[in-house]
Structures are given as C-alpha cells and as structure tokens.
Amino acid sequence: MINANLASPRQDLIYMLVFSAVILTMPLWLQPFGAAYPGLLQKFMIFGILAIGYNLLFGLTGYLSFGHAAFLGIGSYAAVWSFKLLSMNVIPAIIFGTVMSGLFAVVVGYVCLRRAGIYFAILTLAFAQMAYNLAYSVLTPITNGETGLQLSQQDPRILDRMFGIEATSSLPFPNLFGITSAGFYGFYICAAVMIIVFFIALRIFRSSFGLKLRAIKSNQTRMSYTGYNTRPFLMTTFVISGMYAGLAGSLMAVTDPLAGAERMQWTASGEVVLMTILGGAGTLIGPLLGAGIIKYFENIFSAFNENMLMDAFSFLPDWMAEGVAAFLGLFVGDGWHLTLGLVFMLIVIFLPGGMMEGLQRIWKLIRHGRHKRDHQSKSQQASAEEA
Amino acid sequence: MSKVVLDVSDVDKKFGGLRALSDINLQIEEGTVNAIIGPNGAGKSTLLNVIVGRLPPSRGHVKFNGQELTGKRPYEINQMGVARVFQTPEIFPDLTLLQNAMVPALAKRDGQFNMSILKSLYHEAELREDAEQMLKDLGLIEHKDQLAKSMSRGDKRRLELAMCLVQHPKLVLLDEPTAGMSRHDTNRTIDLLKSIKEQGMTKVIIEHDMHVVFSLADRISVLAQGAIIAQGTPEEVRNDPKVKEAYLGGEQL
Numbered sequence: 001m002i003n004a005n006l007a008s009p010r011q012d013l014i015y016m017l018v019f020s021a022v023i024l025t026m027p028l029w030l031q032p033f034g035a036a037y038p039g040l041l042q043k044f045m046i047f048g049i050l051a052i053g054y055n056l057l058f059g060l061t062g063y064l065s066f067g068h069a070a071f072l073g074i075g076s077y078a079a080v081w082s083f084k085l086l087s088m089n090v091i092p093a094i095i096f097g098t099v100m101s102g103l104f105a106v107v108v109g110y111v112c113l114r115r116a117g118i119y120f121a122i123l124t125l126a127f128a129q130m131a132y133n134l135a136y137s138v139l140t141p142i143t144n145g146e147t148g149l150q151l152s153q154q155d156p157r158i159l160d161r162m163f164g165i166e167a168t169s170s171l172p173f174p175n176l177f178g179i180t181s182a183g184f185y186g187f188y189i190c191a192a193v194m195i196i197v198f199f200i201a202l203r204i205f206r207s208s209f210g211l212k213l214r215a216i217k218s219n220q221t222r223m224s225y226t227g228y229n230t231r232p233f234l235m236t237t238f239v240i241s242g243m244y245a246g247l248a249g250s251l252m253a254v255t256d257p258l259a260g261a262e263r264m265q266w267t268a269s270g271e272v273v274l275m276t277i278l279g280g281a282g283t284l285i286g287p288l289l290g291a292g293i294i295k296y297f298e299n300i301f302s303a304f305n306e307n308m309l310m311d312a313f314s315f316l317p318d319w320m321a322e323g324v325a326a327f328l329g330l331f332v333g334d335g336w337h338l339t340l341g342l343v344f345m346l347i348v349i350f351l352p353g354g355m356m357e358g359l360q361r362i363w364k365l366i367r368h369g370r371h372k373r374d375h376q377s378k379s380q381q382a383s384a385e386e387a
Numbered sequence: 388m389s390k391v392v393l394d395v396s397d398v399d400k401k402f403g404g405l406r407a408l409s410d411i412n413l414q415i416e417e418g419t420v421n422a423i424i425g426p427n428g429a430g431k432s433t434l435l436n437v438i439v440g441r442l443p444p445s446r447g448h449v450k451f452n453g454q455e456l457t458g459k460r461p462y463e464i465n466q467m468g469v470a471r472v473f474q475t476p477e478i479f480p481d482l483t484l485l486q487n488a489m490v491p492a493l494a495k496r497d498g499q500f501n502m503s504i505l506k507s508l509y510h511e512a513e514l515r516e517d518a519e520q521m522l523k524d525l526g527l528i529e530h531k532d533q534l535a536k537s538m539s540r541g542d543k544r545r546l547e548l549a550m551c552l553v554q555h556p557k558l559v560l561l562d563e564p565t566a567g568m569s570r571h572d573t574n575r576t577i578d579l580l581k582s583i584k585e586q587g588m589t590k591v592i593i594e595h596d597m598h599v600v601f602s603l604a605d606r607i608s609v610l611a612q613g614a615i616i617a618q619g620t621p622e623e624v625r626n627d628p629k630v631k632e633a634y635l636g637g638e639q640l
Contacts, residue, residue, distance in 0.1 A: 006509050200504075207504040208493050208511065211482075215490045218479035225439065225477065226550065227465035227494035236502050 012202065020195050027184065035296055038183040042255045043295045045190035046248045051275045051287035052194075052201050053244020057237050058273070059282035060210060062217035066121045066269050067108065067128030071101040071242040073135065073264035075249025077142065080149045080259045087159035088172045090181050090189060090254045094247060101246020102239050104131075109238035113231065116220070128269055135261035148260035174254050186255040193251065197244060198288075204240075205284055213237060214282075245272075274340070278347055280354030289355055294340065301339060304332035390417045392558055392589045393438070398447035400433055400613075407433045408613045411447070415558075415606075420580075420590045422600045425610035431593045432474070434610070435560055438591075439471050440464045451558065462499050470551035474562040476543035478550065480536035484527055487535050487546055488518035488553050495554045521553040525579065541572045545579070552583065561592045565599050577602050601625075 007015070022029075026044070030036040035044075050072065057063055075097035082093040112123040135143040143149055151171055174181045181189050204210045216223050216230050223230050253259055262268075271294065279290025309325035309332070316324065331339045351357045395413040399406070408430045415421050423431050436442040438449055440461045449456040456464055465471075470491075479487050492514050497503075508515075522528045525545045530538065535546060544564065551559055564580070565573040577599055580590070594600050600607060600621070607624040609617040617627045624630055 007507075008509055009507065012507075203504045203507075206507040206509065208489075208497070208506070208508055209502050209504050211486060211508060212490060212493065215479050215482060215486075218481040219477060222477040222479060222550075223490075224461045225465055225471050225473075226491045227462050227499060227554070229460070229462050229499040232500045233502070 007206065012206065016195075016199060016202070019198065023191050023195060024188070026191075027187070033296070034300065038187050040295065040299050041184075041187040042190050042251075043299075044292050045187065045194045046251045046255070047272075047275065047291040047295055048288045049190075049194050049197055049251065050245050050248035050272050051279070051291040052198060053241045053248070054272045055276050055281060055283075055287040056201060056204060056244070057241035058276055059287070060204075060213035060217060061234055061237055063113075063116065063234065063238070064121045064273070065112075065124045065238075065241070066266065066273070067112075067124030067126075067131075068241070068245045068272050069264045069266065069268035070108075070128035070131040071105060071245035072249040072252070072268060073131065073259070073261065074104050075101045075246030076253045076259035076263055077135075077149055077249075078246070079250035079253035080151070080257060081142075083151055083157075083172075083174060083253070083257055084155040085158060087157055088165075088174050089159070090174050090176050092159070093174065093254060094193070094250045097250025097253070098243045098247045101249065102243040104246075105239040105242025106235075108242070109235050113234050113238060125266060125269070128264060129266060132261055132264040132266075135264060143259070143261060146261075148258050150258045174257050181254050189254065190251050193247065197247065198284075202284060209233075274344060276354075278344060278354055280356030283354070283356040286354050286356040293355075297336060297340060301332050301336035302334065304336075305329075306333070391415065392417045392452060393591070394448075394450040395434075395438065396448050396450070398434075398437060398449065399445045400430075400437055400442065401445045406613055408437070408444075411613075411615060413608060413615065413618075415589060415591060417589055418587055419605040420592065420603050422592045422594055422604035422607045423610055424594060424597075424600055424607060429610040430613040431610055432562060433613075435471070435562055435591075435593060438560060439469060465494070465554075465556075466499055468554075468557035470554055470556035470559050472544070472547050472551055472559065472561045472564060474566060476540070476547045478535045478543055478547050480534070482535060483532050484522060484535055484538070484546060485515070485518055485531040488521055488549050489514060491550045492518050492553045518553055521549045524552075525549045541568055544568075545576075548579070555588075557587060558589045558591070561590065563593055563595060565594070565596055573599060 023045075026041055027036045030041070035041070050068070054065070054068055057065055078100035079093040079097040082096040086092050086096075108124065108127045112120055112127065115123060136145055153171060157165075157172075176185075176189055179185055204213075212223075212228065212233060215226075216228075216233060220230055249259075249263065252263070272291075275290035275294050276287045277290070278293065279288065280286025306325050306329045309328050310321060313321040313324050315321075329335065347354060347358075351361075353360075391414045393413070393415040395411055398408055398411040400408040411434060413434075423434065425431050433442065437444045438456065440456065440459050440463070444457060447457075451464075451467060451469060454467065456467075456469075459467075479490065482490070489508075489511075496514065519528060519531065522531055525548060527542065527546060527549065530542070535543065538546065548561075548564070561580075565576050568576065573596065580592075580603055592600070592603065604621055607617075607619065607621055608615050609624060609627075609630050617624055617630045619627070
C-alpha cells in the first residue's frame with residue numbers, strides 16, 4: 001500500500017507506458033480468447049471507465065453508491081442530443097455528456113451525502129430509479145420513452161450545417177473529424193479516452209487528496225477532529241465519479257448512437273458494484289479487471305448453448321453426455337448469471353480484496369518460494385565450503 | 388498572571404432534565420498543564436466535548452485566545468489550533484502509521500479542504516520527514532509502514548498523540564490518556580507528556596489516575612456533579628477539605 005503511494009514519477013511513467021501498450025494491443029492479444037472483435041473491445045473500455053470512476057468513490061471513500069446507472073443514462077442521452085442538435089463529431093458529445101452527468105451528480109450528491117452507509121446507498125438507488133422512471137414517463141419528449149432516443153435525418157445539427165457537412169442519404173454516424181467511430185476506430189477512440197481518465201485516477205491515487213479520501217473511509221470522526229471539512233471532499237469525489245459514469249455513457253452513444261432508459265435500471269448500477277468488488281475495490285487496476293472479466297463472460301458464456309455442450313461431450317456415452325450438458329447448461333447461455341453469482345460469492349468469501357488480492361497472494365507465494373530456494377542453495381554452498 | 392488561552396465562562400449543559408454541567412468557569416493559562424479530575428459521571432468528558440464543539444453548551448461561552456468557540460464545527464476548532472486525544476483511540480486503522488501522521492500534518496498545511504492532485508505524495512518529502520520525526524519522538528518509527536489497526540492499544544494511543552502533536556497545536560485536550568494502561572506504560576506516557584515542551588503549548592488532561600495527575604499538572608480543577616468545587620495547585624487541591632469529602636472519600640493521597 002505504502003509502496004503504491006510512494007511510487008516515483010519514473011515508475012509511474014513506466015506504469016502508464018506499459019498500461020497504454022497493453023490496452024492498445026488488445027485487438028492482438030485477445031484474439032486467442034475470441035474477444036478481439038470491436039463490439040466487445042469497446043465495451044471493455046466503456047465499462048472500464050465506469051468502473052474506474054466508481055472505484056474513486058467506493059474504493060477511496062467507502063461510499064457505496066447504488067445509482068451510478070443514472071449517470072450512465074444521462075451521459076448517453078446528452079451525447080445523442082449533442083449529435084442531434086450540434087454535430088456528429090464525438091468531441092462535443094463527450095463533453096456535453098460528461099458535464100450533464102456532473103451537474104446531475106451535484107444535485108444528487110448534495111442530497112445523498114447528508115447520510116452515510118446504507119442510507120447513502122438507498123438514497124442514491126432512489127434517485128437512480130426516479131431517473132429511470134422519469135425517462136419512461138414524464139420526460140418522454142427528451143428521452144423518447146420506450147423507443148429510445150434515436151438519430152434522424154431531419155435533425156438540425158447546427159454546427160455540421162455551419163461547416164457545410166451535409167447529411168447523406170443514409171443516417172449519419174458519429175465521427176471524430178471525419179473518422180467514423182464504428183468498429184476498431186471506435187475502440188481506439190474509447191481506448192484513448194480510457195487511458196487519459198486512468199491517468200487522472202492515478203494522479204488522484206498518488207496525491208495527498210487521495211490519501212485524505214482514504215482517511216475519510218478509515219475514520220471520518222477523526223478527520224473532522226483533525227481539521228478537515230469532509231463534506232466538500234465527498235462532494236468532489238462524488239461529482240468526479242458521476243462524470244466518469246457520464247463519460248462512459250456518452251461513449252456508449254458514440255459507438256452506437258441511440259440511448260434507452262434500460263441503461264439506467266438498478267441492475268446496471270449493481271453491475272458496476274460487482275465489477276469493482278470482483279476486481280478489487282481501492283486498487284487502481286482491479287476495477288478494470290473486474291469490468292473486463294464480467295463483460296467477457298457475459299458475451300462468451302451467454303453465447304454458449306446446449307448443442308455446443310453436447311458437441312463438446314460427444315465422446316461420452318449419449319445418456320451421460322445429455323446429463324452433463326443439461327447440468328452445465330444451467331451455467332451458460334441465459335444462465336451465465338448463475339456462474340457470475342457463484343464466482344462473486346467465492347471471491348467475496350475467500351478473497352475480500354478481490355482478484356487483485358488473489359494476484360498479490362500468488363505473487364507472494366512465488367517470491368517466497370524463490371526466496372526459500374535461494375536460501376537452501378546458499379546453505380548448501382556454505383556447507384560445501386566448510387567441507 | 389500570564390495570558391489566558393482558554394476561557395470557559397458560565398457554561399451550562401443540560402440533557403433533557405439532567406444538568407450535566409452547571410456554571411462552569413475555567414480559565415486556562417498559556418503553557419500550563421491543567422488537570423480536570425472528578426468521580427465518574429461528574430461531567431468531565433461532557434466539558435471536553437463542549438470545548439471541542441462536539442456538544443453545544445445550553446448556556447455560556449467558550450473562548451480560545453479571545454475567539455468564540457461556541458457554535459463552531461470541530462474541524463474549525465481544530466484549524467484554530469486545538470487538538471484532541473480521545474479516550475478510545477481515534478486513528479485511521481486502515482492506513483499505515485506514517486500515513487496516519489501525515490494526514491494531520493496535511494490538514495495543518497492545506498487547511499480544511501484542498502483538492503489539488505498535481506503534486507504526488509512522493510514529492511512531499513518535507514511533510515513526510517516531519518511525520519517521521521514525530522513517530523520517532525514517540526518511539527513508533529520502526530512500525531511506520533504497518534497498518535495502524537495491527538498495533539497494540541497502548542501504541543494506538545501514542546499514535547493518536549503523535550497525530551495531534553504533528554500539527555503543533557496551541558492547546559491539546561487529552562481524555563484519560565493512560566486509561567487501561569499498565570503501570571509501566573502509564574509511567575512511559577507521563578515521561579512522554581513531560582518531555583513535550585512545545586513552545587507555548589497548553590495541555591488540558593482529564594484523568595482518573597491520581598499518580599498521573601500529581602506528576603503532571605500545574606493546576607487542578609475538581610469537578611463533582613457538574614460543578615467545579617475546587618481549583619488550584621496540586622498542593623492546594625490535595626489539602627482542600629471539600630475535595631477530600633466530595634471526591635476522594637477519605638482516600639489517602
């Protein structure tokens with residue numbers, strides 16, 4: 001922990017370079033895992049941003065928000081509106097989505113941060129469900145209700161018209177100064193944004209601000225008797241976290257320009273909690289890992305079906321293969337949530353620090369083993385010399 | 388008579404029908420060690436809570452260096468230079484000892500709120516050295532990278548003291564600093580408190596242990612049933628018949 005805090009700027013630079021390289025080469029090294037297609041890669045980045053931002057709040061201050069899906073939805077709606085009204089360029093869309101979520105976070109934070117613990121969680125959940133229901137009912141003129149907000153050729157797109165970019169015969173697609181944001185281009189746009197916001201998160205973790213947030217998580221009473229007004233700290237973090245979620249939401253619209261209210265449902269809020277805890281709350285990389293793994297299994301496991309299982313177990317006698325396939329069938333396809341639930345339970349019970357704790361333990365075991373071997377070989381040398 | 392740092396005047400505190408404090412008048416002079424003693428339930432901790440802003444007084448005022456403390460938030464009072472050590476150690480259990488000492492030092496430097504993320508902790512060498520020096524003074528330096536929750540109770544109390552002292556406060560309030568400590572640890576704490584001769588630092592100690600009180604205090608105030616029944620030097624208090632009757636119950640000092 002202390003080592004992570006006192007990483008030198010040089011170490012951080014190397015860290016960021018390695019991190020960027022790993023992210024940008026994902027289309028290559030994810031090929032063997034069958035995950036190197038743009039749709040999934042974009043999701044890795046988008047949910048990665050969501051989880052990084054969520055972790056700033058939950059991992060550092062310990063405030064468990066159950067309403068981050070609302071920020072995600074607002075970011076999406078705002079981005080689509082930016083496409084409709086201003087321009088198909090992704091930059092105004094991202095800025096608009098992030099800012100709108102930030103404003104909403106100011107309101108939600110102002111109310112919810114009056115309470116801590118379970119009450120805070122319930123308040124944020126209430127806000128998110130309110131946003132979800134409003135999107136379906138009263139706010140239909142803005143959200144287009146159940147159909148979802150979509151682009152149309154009649155949209156004004158003021159900035160585009162101003163610069164003489166005329167709509168083609170088909171629906172326009174978001175772009176970055178002419179480069180489309182579909183497919184791998186979309187992935188690289190998301191990846192670039194993700195690397196930037198990861199860097200910001202890294203700065204927060206390394207700064208005195210991050211240390212103070214951790215101190216708030218550890219003992220808020222002591223904080224106020226130590227001379228800190230904790231409310232603005234929590235408020236700032238909540239708004240930053242909400243903006244991360246809004247950014248993720250706007251990137252969803254960038255890669256697929258429509259926005260629906262289902263994005264704001266409480267299950268989506270729950271998902272980011274799972275991602276963060278699964279990977280390791282309070283660690284830098286953990287939430288990203290959690291987001292990646294959940295999205296990977298969601299796509300890969302849910303694509304399995306019983307026929308594929310039957311094929312896989314065709315070497316067994318028929319009756320046995322059928323039984324095994326029927327049993328395993330519970331865990332794949334639509335039942336992949338069962339697998340996720342079991343994995344989550346195992347992690348929480350045996351590795352409360354998430355997968356990062358698991359990795360750390362393995363690393364320690366390896367180092368310990370090596371240390372032991374060194375020790376043994378040294379003592380052997382010593383005895384040989386004595387002889 | 389030197390300057391009065393803390394001036395408690397006519398303070399009452401009522402909890403429903405219970406009058407926990409009545410007409411408390413207490414003047415504490417700069418640089419002195421003041422003990423507040425009294426039997427259980429006399430209102431010692433209540434008085435301390437009123438001073439640090441945890442409880443608002445029902446009537447009366449508390450002034451620190453001429454500034455009103457009544458109605459101020461605990462963090463504002465701390466920023467004015469009043470630090471408090473609790474009866475049960477209030478530390479940051481999930482942080483290392485060094486981080487525990489750095490957080491208060493940062494509060495002193497950055498004020499009640501600061502969100503700059505431009506400077507990494509790696510570059511805060513001066514601040515870290517201050518914190519390390521304080522841990523060294525209190526004999527905790529060899530544990531600086533351990534989590535505070537893994538320390539013994541006595542070490543936690545010393546850590547909390549370090550966290551207060553690293554802010555170089557003008558006034559320190561200690562709530563039973565030796566409660567639950569062994570004789571050996573108690574003596575160590577007394578030596579420690581004696582050795583801290585920060586310039587102009589004033590101390591107020593609430594204590595049960597007469598050994599501690601008489602080895603440290605310059606002045607003693609005796610609280611019984613929410614009222615101050617005697618004030619003075621240890622000698623004066625020791626010989627006060629009212630104190631003997633109300634508090635010491637004939638115990639030989």
